[in-house]
Amino acid sequence: MNVEIEVLTGDASWPSVKPLFDRVWPPNAGEQRPGDSIEYAPAELRVIVQADDQPVCHVGICRREGIWKGRKTRIGGIGGVGTDPDFRRRGFASVALNAALQTLKDERATDFALLFCRPHNVDFYTSRGWKPFTGEVYAEQHGERIRFDALLPMVSYLKRAPHEGEIDLCGLPW
Numbered sequence: 001m002n003v004e005i006e007v008l009t010g011d012a013s014w015p016s017v018k019p020l021f022d023r024v025w026p027p028n029a030g031e032q033r034p035g036d037s038i039e040y041a042p043a044e045l046r047v048i049v050q051a052d053d054q055p056v057c058h059v060g061i062c063r064r065e066g067i068w069k070g071r072k073t074r075i076g077g078i079g080g081v082g083t084d085p086d087f088r089r090r091g092f093a094s095v096a097l098n099a100a101l102q103t104l105k106d107e108r109a110t111d112f113a114l115l116f117c118r119p120h121n122v123d124f125y126t127s128r129g130w131k132p133f134t135g136e137v138y139a140e141q142h143g144e145r146i147r148f149d150a151l152l153p154m155v156s157y158l159k160r161a162p163h164e165g166e167i168d169l170c171g172l173p174w
């Protein structure tokens with residue numbers, strides 16, 4: 001199997017990863033990302049792992065200027081983490097997450113990375129170095145600023161190490 005990793009522009013690469021999204025989050029399944037009630041920001045960049053030229057794993061990146069403890073902060077949003085069910089437990093999501101963090105590090109403009117997950121995935125991220133953010137997160141949903149507590153926030157420290165306080169995403173979550 002020939003495996004390659006690439007980082008592509010979010011909009012342009014969407015058609016190539018849409019079938020993968022449908023396999024990871026099948027429409028009308030209990031756990032789904034497209035179509036659930038949360039309104040997400042689109043990915044600006046996508047880390048895509050290709051196996052024999054087929055996308056099998058995806059991690060989205062959304063850069064955002066938000067606010068943490070009253071100060072402007074540059075957040076590297078990570079979202080849409082998913083691996084094709086037939087290609088799991090081969091390290092693809094771990095590699096793609098590392099590539100996403102490396103992309104943010106290389107840009108030298110991100111204070112910390114932030115993702116949101118469901119409770120059953122917390123252990124997956126903590127065992128890869130992510131830390132729970134125990135403060136409050138505010139975000140836009142359906143045109144209003146709300147406390148965003150539908151998912152659990154996890155952070156990966158870069159220049160700053162936030163673990164509590166208030167984060168305002170100043171826009172949609174990812």
Ligand SMILES: CC(C)(COP(=O)(O)OP(=O)(O)OC[C@H]1O[C@@H](n2cnc3c(N)ncnc32)[C@H](O)[C@@H]1OP(=O)(O)O)[C@@H](O)C(=O)NCCC(=O)NCCS
Binds near residue numbers: 088091093
């Ligand atoms: C979670 C997910 C992305 C992992 O993808 P993957 O490519 O299999 O991940 P990796 O191969 O890098 O890591 C797999 C390891 O994580 C473990 N793991 C997977 N899901 C886990 C979870 N929910 N909690 C704890 N560990 C988990 C596996 O047991 C495996 O452990 P091992 O290496 O000891 O065998 C994949 O299972 C998936 O797409 N799930 C559905 C979508 C989803 O929930 N995405 C996360 C959104 S926040």
